[in-house]
Amino acid sequence: MTEQQAADQVWDALMKLSEIAARSRHQQRELYPLIRQIVDAVVARGVRAPGTGLFVPCPVCNAMVGQRCITIPGHILHDSIHPERVELCKETIGR
Numbered sequence: 001m002t003e004q005q006a007a008d009q010v011w012d013a014l015m016k017l018s019e020i021a022a023r024s025r026h027q028q029r030e031l032y033p034l035i036r037q038i039v040d041a042v043v044a045r046g047v048r049a050p051g052t053g054l055f056v057p058c059p060v061c062n063a064m065v066g067q068r069c070i071t072i073p074g075h076i077l078h079d080s081i082h083p084e085r086v087e088l089c090k091e092t093i094g095r
């Protein structure tokens with residue numbers, strides 16, 4: 001397995017964890033901090049995150065790492081993510 005394949009596997013698993021967390025509301029408080037912990041460790045190794053914005057906290061609605069954005073009046077959502085969050089991701093940990 002190449003480094004890129006290993007990274008892709010980690011992001012794929014984190015994406016699935018994020019979907020599971022979104023479905024089970026009572027487990028979100030446990031799952032989102034764990035997702036963040038893994039993201040921090042992977043990024044610290046120099047791996048860039050997918051540019052979806054999902055793996056940074058949202059500057060608009062304060063959604064946590066791994067959590068879908070929350071509807072806020074006056075802010076448009078694209079694919080459940082605020083565009084400002086996608087920008088933040090690109091400027092920081094995104095690829």
Ligand SMILES: [Zn+2]
Nearest residue numbers: 058061069082
């Ligand atoms: Zn948001």
